[in-house]
Amino acid sequence: MNIMIGTWAWGTGNNGSAMVFGNKQDPKVLEESFNEAVDLGFLKWDTAAVYGMGTCETLLGNLIKGHDDIFISTKFMPDKKYKSGSLVRSFEDSMSRLQRSSADLYWIHVPNNLEENIMEAIPLMKDGRIKALGISNVSLSHIEKAEKLLGDNGLKLGAVQNHFSLLRNDQQPIIDHCRANGIDYYAYMVLEQGALSGKYSAKNHFPTFSMRNFAFPKSKFKKIEGLLTDMKELSLKYNVDQSQIPVLWAIGKGAIPIVGITKPLHAKKLFEAAEVNLTDGELDILTQKAADTGIRQQGIWEPQ
Numbered sequence: 416m417n418i419m420i421g422t423w424a425w426g427t428g429n430n431g432s433a434m435v436f437g438n439k440q441d442p443k444v445l446e447e448s449f450n451e452a453v454d455l456g457f458l459k460w461d462t463a464a465v466y467g468m469g470t471c472e473t474l475l476g477n478l479i480k481g482h483d484d485i486f487i488s489t490k491f492m493p494d495k496k497y498k499s500g501s502l503v504r505s506f507e508d509s510m511s512r513l514q515r516s517s518a519d520l521y522w523i524h525v526p527n528n529l530e531e532n533i534m535e536a537i538p539l540m541k542d543g544r545i546k547a548l549g550i551s552n553v554s555l556s557h558i559e560k561a562e563k564l565l566g567d568n569g570l571k572l573g574a575v576q577n578h579f580s581l582l583r584n585d586q587q588p589i590i591d592h593c594r595a596n597g598i599d600y601y602a603y604m605v606l607e608q609g610a611l612s613g614k615y616s617a618k619n620h621f622p623t624f625s626m627r628n629f630a631f632p633k634s635k636f637k638k639i640e641g642l643l644t645d646m647k648e649l650s651l652k653y654n655v656d657q658s659q660i661p662v663l664w665a666i667g668k669g670a671i672p673i674v675g676i677t678k679p680l681h682a683k684k685l686f687e688a689a690e691v692n693l694t695d696g697e698l699d700i701l702t703q704k705a706a707d708t709g710i711r712q713q714g715i716w717e718p719q
Contacts, residue, residue, distance in 0.1 A: 426467015497528035547573030613657030659688035
């Protein structure tokens with residue numbers, strides 16, 4: 416299964432697990448989760464400087480020591496106003512925390528001052544410290560602008576990462592463009608921070624004091640009951656956990672999902688679904704059932 420493992424829920428403090436997801440993580444369990452995932456062949460790992468304000472990168476950096484086969488993806492969060500040298504400084508800080516000299520994939524997290532930040536990344540690409548550059552939370556016009564700027568400098572855009580899920584299904588033109596131009600398309604929040612996992616419902620809701628509780632209140636859970644029922648039926652048909660159906664849907668739509676794990680069992684569930692492919696008809700049914708909910712999820716950080 417072509418997926419990337421996400422670590423947003425690993426960090427502490429500001430923008431960390433307790434604040435965003437409403438629960439604290441045990442570093443020992445996270446280490447067990449990492450080891451289980453790697454043993455099962457999940458070698459692509461994603462993090463960001465703002466996940467727990469560096470604490471995710473530090474934890475992941477300690478775990479990947481000695482694992483030269485681990486593919487590392489991390490991100491720079493630009494300010495609204497361009498500050499010369501910020502991308503380079505953030506990159507160097509990230510590499511220090513990750514204990515790496517280069518990033519396999521380095522993202523500009525939001526398209527603030529996109530052209531200036533791409534220009535700042537170009538020397539790092541040319542000297543091999545950034546092996547591939549990606550842009551996140553972007554429109555098609557952002558992508559085309561980045562492609563031209565990099566192309567003029569003899570380089571290529573490596574990847575795009577946007578919010579894409581059954582409840583945020585407006586990305587097909589971008590996915591098609593990426594496919595046609597050899598750009599990897601990564602989807603984040605395919606499980607909508609757990610709302611589509613099958614674990615939660617209007618009765619069994621998110622932790623009260625968490626960002627995801629405000630983003631997905633009980634009223635929304637009531638609207639997706641039919642979708643969750645269809646997902647459950649498909650999970651029984653294929654003998655996989657219900658949480659894997661949105662992941663398989665995203666793969667069927669041409670995306671590389673970024674899936675967060677915080678327990679060894681999460682990695683096992685991903686692995687168990689690795690050989691499953693939903694049919695075109697099943698993809699269409701899920702897509703229509705999701706559209707019928709009338710829900711379009713959007714993070715407060717997303718520019719559109």
